[in-house]
Amino acid sequence: MEPLVRAEGLKKSFGAVDAVRELSFQLAxxxxxxxxxxxxxxxxxxxxxxxxxxxxxxxxxxVLGLDCTRQxxxxxxxxxxxxDEPAFHGFLTGRETLAFVASVRGLAIGxxxxxxxxxxxxxxxxxxxxxFTANYSHGTKKKLALLAALIxxxxxxxxxxxxxxxxxxxxxRVRELLADKARAGAAIMVSTHLLDMADRLCDRVLVLDKxxxxxxxxxxxxxxxxxxPPEASLEDAFLALVA
Amino acid sequence: xxxxxxxxxxxASLLLIRYLARRAVRGGAGPTYAKSRAPWFLLLSLVWTxxxxxxxxxxxxxxxxxxxxxxxxxxxxxxxxxxxxxxGFGFVELAPELGRIRPPLRITLLDELPxxxxxxxxxxxxxxxxxxxxxxxxxxxxxxxxxxxFGGVMAVSGFALAIYLAATTLxxxxxxxxxxLFSGRGRRAISxxxxxxxxxxxxxxVFSERFHHLIMPPAPALDAALDIRAGALGxxxxxxxxxxxxxxxxxxxxxxxxxxxLDALPAGxxxxxxxxxxxxxxxxxxxxxxxxxxxxxxxxxxxxxxxxGAGFAIVKPPEPDVTxxxxxxxxxxxxxxxxxxxxxxxxxxxxxxxGARAFLAPLPIAPYQTLDGKVQAVRGVVLPLMLCAVPGIAxxxxxxxxxGPIALEVAWRSLATVLxxxxxxxxxxxxxxxxxxxxxxxxxxxGAPTSFAVQLLLLxxxxxxxxxxxxxxxxxxxxxxxxxxxxxxxxxxxVRWLDDAADDLTRETTVWRALLALAAFYAAQALGGxxxxxxxxxxxxxxxLVVMAAGVILVIxxxxxxxxxxxxxxxxxxxxxxxxGPLAGAVSALxxxxxxxxxxxxxNTSTPAAPALTPLESIVAVxxxxxxxxxxxxxxxxxxxxxxxxxxxxxKRKKWAFAIAGLAFALAHVGSWIVPQLVMGLLAGLLYAxxxxxxxxxxxxxxxxxxxxxxxxxxxGSQ
Numbered sequence: 001m002e003p004l005v006r007a008e009g010l011k012k013s014f015g016a017v018d019a020v021r022e023l024s025f026q027l028a029x030x031x032x033x034x035x036x037x038x039x040x041x042x043x044x045x046x047x048x049x050x051x052x053x054x055x056x057x058x059x060x061x062x063v064l065g066l067d068c069t070r071q072x073x074x075x076x077x078x079x080x081x082x083x084d085e086p087a088f089h090g091f092l093t094g095r096e097t098l099a100f101v102a103s104v105r106g107l108a109i110g111x112x113x114x115x116x117x118x119x120x121x122x123x124x125x126x127x128x129x130x131x132f133t134a135n136y137s138h139g140t141k142k143k144l145a146l147l148a149a150l151i152x153x154x155x156x157x158x159x160x161x162x163x164x165x166x167x168x169x170x171x172x173r174v175r176e177l178l179a180d181k182a183r184a185g186a187a188i189m190v191s192t193h194l195l196d197m198a199d200r201l202c203d204r205v206l207v208l209d210k211x212x213x214x215x216x217x218x219x220x221x222x223x224x225x226x227x228x229p230p231e232a233s234l235e236d237a238f239l240a241l242v243a
Numbered sequence: 244x245x246x247x248x249x250x251x252x253x254x255a256s257l258l259l260i261r262y263l264a265r266r267a268v269r270g271g272a273g274p275t276y277a278k279s280r281a282p283w284f285l286l287l288s289l290v291w292t293x294x295x296x297x298x299x300x301x302x303x304x305x306x307x308x309x310x311x312x313x314x315x316x317x318x319x320x321x322x323x324x325x326x327x328x329x330x331g332f333g334f335v336e337l338a339p340e341l342g343r344i345r346p347p348l349r350i351t352l353l354d355e356l357p358x359x360x361x362x363x364x365x366x367x368x369x370x371x372x373x374x375x376x377x378x379x380x381x382x383x384x385x386x387x388x389x390x391x392x393f394g395g396v397m398a399v400s401g402f403a404l405a406i407y408l409a410a411t412t413l414x415x416x417x418x419x420x421x422x423x424l425f426s427g428r429g430r431r432a433i434s435x436x437x438x439x440x441x442x443x444x445x446x447x448x449v450f451s452e453r454f455h456h457l458i459m460p461p462a463p464a465l466d467a468a469l470d471i472r473a474g475a476l477g478x479x480x481x482x483x484x485x486x487x488x489x490x491x492x493x494x495x496x497x498x499x500x501x502x503x504x505l506d507a508l509p510a511g512x513x514x515x516x517x518x519x520x521x522x523x524x525x526x527x528x529x530x531x532x533x534x535x536x537x538x539x540x541x542x543x544x545x546x547x548x549x550x551x552g553a554g555f556a557i558v559k560p561p562e563p564d565v566t567x568x569x570x571x572x573x574x575x576x577x578x579x580x581x582x583x584x585x586x587x588x589x590x591x592x593x594x595x596x597x598g599a600r601a602f603l604a605p606l607p608i609a610p611y612q613t614l615d616g617k618v619q620a621v622r623g624v625v626l627p628l629m630l631c632a633v634p635g636i637a638x639x640x641x642x643x644x645x646x647g648p649i650a651l652e653v654a655w656r657s658l659a660t661v662l663x664x665x666x667x668x669x670x671x672x673x674x675x676x677x678x679x680x681x682x683x684x685x686x687x688x689x690g691a692p693t694s695f696a697v698q699l700l701l702l703x704x705x706x707x708x709x710x711x712x713x714x715x716x717x718x719x720x721x722x723x724x725x726x727x728x729x730x731x732x733x734x735x736x737x738v739r740w741l742d743d744a745a746d747d748l749t750r751e752t753t754v755w756r757a758l759l760a761l762a763a764f765y766a767a768q769a770l771g772g773x774x775x776x777x778x779x780x781x782x783x784x785x786x787x788l789v790v791m792a793a794g795v796i797l798v799i800x801x802x803x804x805x806x807x808x809x810x811x812x813x814x815x816x817x818x819x820x821x822x823x824g825p826l827a828g829a830v831s832a833l834x835x836x837x838x839x840x841x842x843x844x845x846x847n848t849s850t851p852a853a854p855a856l857t858p859l860e861s862i863v864a865v866x867x868x869x870x871x872x873x874x875x876x877x878x879x880x881x882x883x884x885x886x887x888x889x890x891x892x893x894x895k896r897k898k899w900a901f902a903i904a905g906l907a908f909a910l911a912h913v914g915s916w917i918v919p920q921l922v923m924g925l926l927a928g929l930l931y932a933x934x935x936x937x938x939x940x941x942x943x944x945x946x947x948x949x950x951x952x953x954x955x956x957x958x959x960g961s962q
Contacts, residue, residue, distance in 0.1 A: 051604075051605055053605070053740065053741060054742055074607070076605055077607035081605035083602075083605070085601055087602055088599055088602045089525075089529060089599050091528075091532040092525070092529070096520055096525075096528070099519065100521075100525050103520050103521045103522075103524075104521075104607065109519050109520075148602070149605075
């Protein structure tokens with residue numbers, strides 16, 4: 001099957017520091033891929049390169065066959081992205097924020113909001129819809145960012161710490177939601193440091209350290225690569241890999 | 244305890260210095276300019292502010308010191324006005340409901356750290372160094388007797404500083420307690436009242452004479468007690484220090500009781516239907532909620548007050564020249580306020596977007612696509628203000644006998660003013676994009692777009708409303724239009740939602756930077772004229788010295804700014820150019836003289852004879868006009884501006900660079916004959932386009948100026 005996301009030899013330097021180096025990977029439809037790594041490993045940089053927010057120093061990436069740098073706008077139109085630290089216009093309510101996103105993405109407002117209803121119920125976001133986003137807690141902002149990322153039902157989702165700040169029941173529902181999206185054919189890349197979540201959700205993980213992929217494969221194969229027993233947690237494998 | 248205070252004050256000062264330096268860099272020239280140049284931009288900006296302050300205050304000082312038939316001068320009311328305005332300034336610092344989140348005071352870090360009240364207040368006082376500077380200049384303008392000695396200047400400056408510190412501290416204390424005691428909409432209303440306070444203060448200052456006689460009975464005792472010349476200076480300073488101490492204690496107490504943060508937004512809004520919120524609608528909605536309407540209402544109040552004050556001003560026998568000055572004054576005030584409000588709204592909108600980058604950047608929309616929406620929203624706020632000016636002028640001219648002769652002037656001046664602010668709003672938003680840095684991460688908490696870029700806009704904007712005739716007004720509107728066009732082009736070219744600062748450094752075009760240098764040239768000319776006006780020099784010599792000083796500044800800025808374009812070329816490849824240059828100068832000089840002759844014939848006016856000069860004075864004047872000015876101007880207009888424009892244009896359009904630079908050259912000479920200067924500019928531009936060398940164009944310029952200087956006496960009868 002044709003991959004939806006393809007990165008080849010990606011490298012990004014900030015001055016003398018190489019944030020990522022020689023990064024190559026693919027995302028197939030229906031696949032959930034976890035991006036794991038310690039702080040500063042290059043996880044967020046990788047997502048931003050795919051989104052066209054950063055220009056690669058070397059290499060290239062495509063999403064749905066579109067170049068992430070030269071066709072950044074078209075890529076953004078097709079992607080769903082949830083940032084690690086969401087920020088909104090404080091003087092807009094959640095509903096108005098979603099209406100703006102729908103409008104920018106060229107969707108009919110009524111249809112888009114109706115389509116979001118089940119998601120709003122899943123995330124228990126209804127009571128927050130008409131509150132100014134300046135008054136949102138971190139978790140509520142994260143929920144709104146997820147809704148904004150999913151409003152156009154994208155085929156490719158890039159999520160930076162999607163369950164960070166969410167309470168455990170909501171985090172559980174978000175994992176199920178993402179698994180549903182993948183079953184429906186979406187390709188999802190999740191950057192996370194919650195290894196338990198990666199273990200349960202991801203078909204495949206990429207372990208990054210200092211900008212380089214040091215292990216790749218299913219959680220089970222990463223365990224064997226790290227030389228830890230199959231019943232050990234992914235955390236044990238991760239610690240063995242980055243030690 | 245004292246050690247803590249010293250350490251905190253030191254930390255606050257370092258933060259402030261860095262903030263000012265960065266603001267100067269961004270406001271002045273963007274991040275591509277080396278950091279080391281920041282102090283220069285800051286210094287020039289400060290000098291320019293002092294110049295404008297001096298100009299303004301000397302007008303008020305005339306009113307304050309003029310002995311009136313009914314009693315002593317109206318200075319007391321002016322002083323009260325200044326104090327009220329400054330209390331308002333201190334208050335505005337703490338008025339988040341106006342949507343003014345003021346860095347660096349408002350950053351969470353400072354709120355979270357145990358910063359002492361004294362250190363925090365120091366940031367408030369000197370966050371904007373132009374305010375205390377203006378206060379000092381004002382007090383000096385009031386005190387001609389004190390200005391003659393160093394001790395007198397120091398005493399008056401200290402007095403002004405004490406007043407400034409006391410009033411702003413009082414305003415800050417007021418704001419602190421309102422934040423503790425009130426919430427929600429009440430606080431919002433009170434916040435707007437802080438602006439009203441500033442405006443009432445300014446009104447008292449401007450119309451002190453009228454208030455003195457028409458609203459209050461003459462109060463000679465009060466005037467005498469507050470008259471700076473009467474020696475009450477020390478007493479007032481002591482009172483000011485007392486007020487300052489009380490204010491400090493009040494702030495410290497407010498912080499102990501409960502100094503809440505920015506969670507002042509109402510909890511929610513009515514559940515509305517889902518409306519389409521495109522890039523334009525969202526700007527209108529946000530502008531309305533961020534306090535744009537409140538500001539417009541305050542603006543409206545201001546102009547009602549101006550109109551009433553203006554009405555008073557001509558209650559007594561209407562004199563045409565007084566009325567004319569009044570119309571000019573109202574138009575300048577409208578243009579200035581319109582521009583300031585447009586700039587502040589634009590800066591706010593851009594900073595707001597920068598704060599929400601995490602949300603906006605992943606969307607398939609570029610920052611410049613929000614530009615039109617912002618321009619519309621800014622105009623929506625400024626337009627009511629403009630429209631208020633019309634009844635203001637009408638009310639002021641409610642004298643049929645006066646209105647008749649100057650009706651035409653009222654018409655063109657109002658039109659030029661409204662037009663220039665309408666166009667200026669576009670430039671304001673683009674400047675905010677360029678200096679506020681939507682595309683740059685990490686600048687979201689920086690200040691409003693100020694200093695150089697703003698002055699670049701303000702100079703021709705004010706010139707349009709204060710122009711001596713419609714042609715000059717039109718030229719200034721065209722200059723603002725050119726700036727708006729270039730700023731928009733620069734904003735479109737480069738501003739992206741990028742996360743890598745290094746990728747977004749080409750935001751400013753070389754043409755834009757050249758226009759900034761032109762603003763410095765203007766400022767230097769105006770400032771030099773004002774400074775030399777203090778000495779007893781003939782107009783011609785003063786003008787010559789100003790031209791030379793401004794020329795030096797222009798050359799320095801040009802040599803620094805045009806480095807990307809490679810070295811300047813002086814000599815042409817062909818010697819024919821050295822003959823063609825003077826010939827072109829002679830042609831344009833003849834055109835200039837013909838034009839002057841025609842104007843004199845049509846308008847039937849005569850040039851007043853200039854006073855006779857000594858030989859040395861004549862040499863200085865001739866050197867400035869025929870040597871210094873041509874060299875400096877050619878280095879800038881041809882060596883930088885024309886080359887930069889040609890560099891920016893596509894290969895097909897490159898040939899038109901000479902026309903744009905020539906037009907800019909004509910606009911820069913807006914005070915003199917604009918049409919002959921256009922001929923000169925176009926011819927010199929063609930010469931440069933043909934030979935890419937400066938000597939032929941300098942020769943043309945020199946010949947033009949020398950011939951005009953020599954022959955104007957013969958043909959026009961002037962000296």
